[in-house]
Structures are given as C-alpha cells and as structure tokens.
Amino acid sequence: MQTLYTYPESFRAYKAQIAAQYSGAKLDVPEFKLGVTNKTEEFLKKFPLGKVPAYESKDGVLLFESNAIAYYLATDAMRGANKADAAAVQQWISFGDSEVVPGSCTWVYPCLGIMQYNKQNTERAKTEIKRALGVLNDVLLTRTYLVGERISLADICLCCNLLALYQMVLDPEFRQPYGNVNRWFTTLVNQPQFKTVIGEVKLCEKMAQFDAKKYQDLHGQSKPEKKKPEKKAEKPKPEKPKAAVADEPPAEKPSKDPFAALPEGTFVMDDWKKVYSNEDTKTVAMPYFWKNFDKENYSIWYSVYKYPEDLKMIFMSCNLISGMFQRLDRMRKHAFGSAIVFGENNNSTISGIWIWRGHELAFELSPDLQIDYESYDWKKLDADSPETKKMVDEYFEWEGEFGGKKFNQGKIFK
C-alpha cells in the first residue's frame, strides 16, 4: 500500500493523485488534520518539514514536494518520451510553480479569506497571470498538449496550478482572450483520470472578490497578531462616537475645513473612492469617474518631483510619498491622487495625478498642507482634453505607456 498524506482538495495533492490514476498506482489517503497530523513526532521524523502532500510507500520510499511525488507515481511516458521531452516536462512544471502559483495565491487566497486583500498586490497578480496565460495560449495554438502529443506530467501539474483560478476568478470575460488555454484546460479536467480525483469542474462565472467575513472567521480568534491590520480597518467605526467626544472639539477650532469655502459640486469624493477601491479599475471605476467627474468644481493636476537626482532606492521614494500623504491628511476628504515611482534604484522619478475640489492649488488653502508641495512642479490639466483623459486613466490604473517611463510602484492618496 502507498500512502499520500494531504488535507482534502489540495491542488498540490491532486497532481500526485491524477498521476496515480494514469499509472494505476493505488493510493491510500488517510484522515488528516492540518496542524495536528503533520506536527506529530512520527510524521516529522519521516518528513522533517512537516509539509503536505507527503508520500510513503510500504517499502520505505519517503517523498515530499508534490511535483516529486507526481513524478514518482506517473508512467514513464508521462515523464517525457525522450530527453528533450523530459526536459520540456520539467520546464513546464517549473513554469507553473514560478509563473502561475504565486500570482494565483495572491489573487485567490483573499477570495477564500485565507489572506488579507491588498489591491496593489492583487492587481500585480492579475498582470502576472495574464502574462502566463498569454505565453501558454501561444504555445497551445499549435499543440493539443504541452509536450508531445500525449497528456504528460506537464499538463497535469500546470492544470492543477490553474485550477483555482479557473474556478474562482477567471470569469468569461477575463479568460476570453486565452481560447487555446481554455480548450486545453477543459479537455484535461474532463479526462476520466482527472474527474475521478477533482470531480466536476465548473468554470468561473463571476469573478470572486475578497471575503472579509471569512477572513475574519479564519483569523479572528486564533491569531491575534495577524488581526491587527484588520482591526485598523474595522475599529474606527464602533469607536468613533466615543473618540469624537474627546477629540473633535479641540480639533475643530483651529482647523475649519480648508475647503469649506469652495462649492461642493456634484462629484462625491467618498463614493468615487469606494468605487475605486472595491471595483475593477479599468472596467468599472474609470468609466464611473468620467461619468461623474464635476469639472466645474473640481480640477485635475499633474505633479512631478523636482529633484529626481536625489532619489536613491525605490523604497525610499515610496516612503517619501507615504510621508507626504500623511502630512496631507487634512485634504483627504476632498482630494484623491495617484503618485507613481518610475524607473529603478538610483534612477527614478516620481510623478502623479491629483484631483481635488476647487480650481486653485489646494495646498495654498492652509499652511498645514504646504510642507511637501514645493518639492513638486504642479500643472493644472484641461479636464476635457483626450491627453488628460489618457494620463488620468494610466495613472489611476497603474497601467499604460506613461510617455515611455517604466512603472515601478504606485501609491494612492484616498
């Protein structure tokens, strides 16, 4: 008897289980409790990392790492019929691990509540996945399967790596440009050897989003440290009434909203920020912006950092921006901005697109807002010109040509 230790529905264990279906190897999958079974002394003695899936044969072969287990359980033909094919199989397995899995986890795990959502990371993951799918799509244009003319370990491993994406987030619109990959994927998951292991696969209809409630449930009690970032977002609401009593009166007197004198207009900053934060930027948020933007009472500005030669490491530029954002807290209610670092370490520039209430340079409204603004050149943009539209779209989407500058990192003031 051969034993595979895994928790249920692990895409990594699937690789091994499907390979076993093809070779006819009988696998025993005993009951397994993550964090319990794999922490026992007996388990750790065999598999020092305590990671699953892990494999044990009755004659003492012990293996961890799903690709190795799948390799061991597969037929000779599935490992590649000759040297070149065998190498190609390895190539695609590595491609899956390095080009697909990280992006997939970053994108999918927040939807399952396993990880906190971070818009920037998720958008980057989407770009990575698009790139990987594009590469695969070209390869599969002339090939039915990845290597040779048979289903190989390459197909099994990569298919399992893509499984969660296809089930959760690759909605019809997103996957539409990758017809060859879709064809290949559906053919694979409908093979009896795949179906026995993973069951019926239903392709995603609607892109899953971050599941805050599930995240809370999963992380709520057991891991107090991890709860912190979450708390920040959650707490202000219930606490506000109390805090308001203590804080607001003193704060109120000297401040007076610097924007109070300016007409309110029809553009609701809060609503826009909500849309921008929660919806897909390109397909939902930007159309919303152009539909609702009130050019009578709001203006669009372009900022460029005056001293790019002083910028050293990228993270320092990012800190510079975050610091400025903090110091501009008082205009947060009436402004929105995207500041982007272009280039690389020791050769970078910072520029940004801002919108705020009023047509004058907002920083002049209050001395509190004037610490950073003189380090930037500010240019007011014509809200009606197509050039402005293109720039605003690029800066808010963090995607585009940017006049030839290489996007490195962006930050959003909201």
Add this chain to the structure above:
Amino acid sequence: MADYGKELSAVASYFNVKCGQISFTGNEKVVCMKTQTGTVKGLATISRHLAQNSSKQKCLGTCPLDQALVSQWLEYRVLQVDRCSREDDLHRVLKELNGYLSDRTYFAGPYLTLADLSLYYGLHRTFVKLSFQEKEKYIHLSRWFNQIQHENNARQKFSAIQFLKTPIYQ
C-alpha cells in the same frame, strides 16, 4: 475520390477487428463490406459497425451528446468533405472545421472518437496538398490533424504530414 478501401482497412486495424471484403455496388458505387451475417453499406455505417464490434466502444461516444456528435460528424464527412468538387467548396469546409475546433480538442467530447478518425482519413488527401501557409491559415484544424496522426495506431499506411509548431506567416 477518397480511397475507402484503404481507409476501412485502417479503421478495422485501429479497432483491432477483421475487415470484411470491400466492394462497390450500383451506379453510385456505394461501398459495401461483407460480414459473417450479411452486407453493410456506406462508409459511415461500415466504420460504425467496425467500432461497435471492437473493445473501443468509447470511440462512439460515452454520453448521448457525444454519440450524437459522432453521428453528426460521420455524416458531415460523407456529405460535405467527400463531395467537395471545387476548390472553394473545400476551403469552405476547411474554414468551417477550423472554426469548430478553435475551442475544442476533438470533434466529440474530450477524447478521440470515430468522428476524428473518419475526418482525419477523409481530409488526409487534402492535407497532403496544403502548403505550410495554408496549414497555418487553418491553424486549429492543423493542430487537431497533427494530434490525430500521432494517436497510437491511427495513421498506419497514411503518410505523415509535417506541421510547423511556430506560426511564421501572420
């Protein structure tokens, strides 16, 4: 005219069954095969008969939809592919098949069926004559054709056709 005799013997060999004596009867030269119990007429019927008597029943489809698709494409093979008398008829057929295969790996279901074999044999004489540029134009059909000719024991005495893995004309 497609060589039905060669094709049927290949089909029989693929299914590992005995091919009966082949003859052509009547004015229309309908293909017939002698069996132990009588005579079976017509390419699609004979192919189906050979598959049915084999251990590869799966090749006729494993669910009603796949079975219907197999029938549909066997009929298409005889009525459309084999009756292309003019060059532009043929290209219409190739275009249609290419479009159908753009999101499918095989003609019926996610596995090889008799429909694939029949269309492969039926299109072989056409593919022999296609240039690389034309093969690239029907890129999904070419992808499929190459897949079928590599299936175990499918090609047999039919010549191997070369395909490029990298598009070069677009």
